[in-house]
Amino acid sequence: MPELVFFSGTMDCGKSTLALQIAHNRSARGLQSLIFTRDDRAGEGKLSSRLGLVTEAVEATPELDLYVFVVERMSRGGKVDYIVVDEAQFLLTEQIDQLARIVDDLDLDVFAFGITTDFRTRLFPGSQRLIELADRVETLQVEAMCWCGARATHNARTVGGEMVVEGEQVVVGDVGMGTVGYEVLCRRHHRKRMTSATAHAAALSPDVLPVTSG
Numbered sequence: 001m002p003e004l005v006f007f008s009g010t011m012d013c014g015k016s017t018l019a020l021q022i023a024h025n026r027s028a029r030g031l032q033s034l035i036f037t038r039d040d041r042a043g044e045g046k047l048s049s050r051l052g053l054v055t056e057a058v059e060a061t062p063e064l065d066l067y068v069f070v071v072e073r074m075s076r077g078g079k080v081d082y083i084v085v086d087e088a089q090f091l092l093t094e095q096i097d098q099l100a101r102i103v104d105d106l107d108l109d110v111f112a113f114g115i116t117t118d119f120r121t122r123l124f125p126g127s128q129r130l131i132e133l134a135d136r137v138e139t140l141q142v143e144a145m146c147w148c149g150a151r152a153t154h155n156a157r158t159v160g161g162e163m164v165v166e167g168e169q170v171v172v173g174d175v176g177m178g179t180v181g182y183e184v185l186c187r188r189h190h191r192k193r194m195t196s197a198t199a200h201a202a203a204l205s206p207d208v209l210p211v212t213s214g
């Protein structure tokens with residue numbers, strides 16, 4: 001039975017790598033993927049992993065009807081055995097509905113990959129719709145870690161090194177890079193707005209040095 005599967009997690013937990021692995025393993029068995037992505041850091045029409053692998057993909061712009069795109073490709077004789085979608089959090093809710101229709105009406109598996117929540121800990125609309133519609137939601141097995149060693153469950157945004165909790169929901173970027181950067185944290189440290197830089201600064205502060213007697 002074909003499925004809509006949502007592989008979700010924080011940034012930097014290996015989602016794009018798994019997407020590429022699924023496509024690689026299936027293509028080794030002669031199965032043809034159709035890969036969609038949206039706003040990958042590597043540029044338009046790319047699916048890229050931090051391990052250095054990158055592949056061509058169809059850019060799922062807001063105007064693109066994914067169901068119609070797949071039907072047209074198949075009716076022109078194109079082989080499509082399954083669908084991979086990366087950065088699925090950026091898709092419109094209607095596009096997630098189109099993915100569900102691809103599974104139900106075209107009998108194709110759809111593997112969608114994306115972060116669940118934004119830097120304010122709020123669901124992205126695309127991820128919310130995936131949680132509502134997916135046959136399965138899978139958490140990735142390789143855990144991203146907070147600086148404290150706990151499992152990272154949330155994404156923090158930093159601007160000029162400072163953690164922020166206000167701003168545009170979508171700002172394409174990477175962990176630990178650029179003026180606007182991201183860091184994965186556990187919930188406790190996301191709540192306390194404590195990034196690795198803040199924690200490091202606090203550890204160096206004389207206020208927290210052990211008090212010696214005498």
Ligand SMILES: Nc1ncnc2c1ncn2[C@@H]1O[C@H](COP(=O)(O)OP(=O)(O)O)[C@@H](O)[C@H]1O
Binds near residue numbers: 014048
């Ligand atoms: N130099 C490296 N050596 C080994 N693994 C790495 C290296 N750089 C990144 N990774 C792995 O790649 C993961 C990020 O993969 P990626 O697919 O880009 O993540 P996501 O799509 O979830 O943001 C990291 O969590 C880490 O496991």
Ligand SMILES: Cc1cn([C@H]2C[C@H](O)[C@@H](COP(=O)(O)O)O2)c(=O)[nH]c1=O
Binds near residue numbers: 011015016041155170
């Ligand atoms: C938390 C958060 C992230 N983003 C952006 C930053 C990256 O471009 C992608 C996530 O990519 P990854 O492959 O999962 O690392 O999402 C954003 O726009 N808004 C946010 O709140």
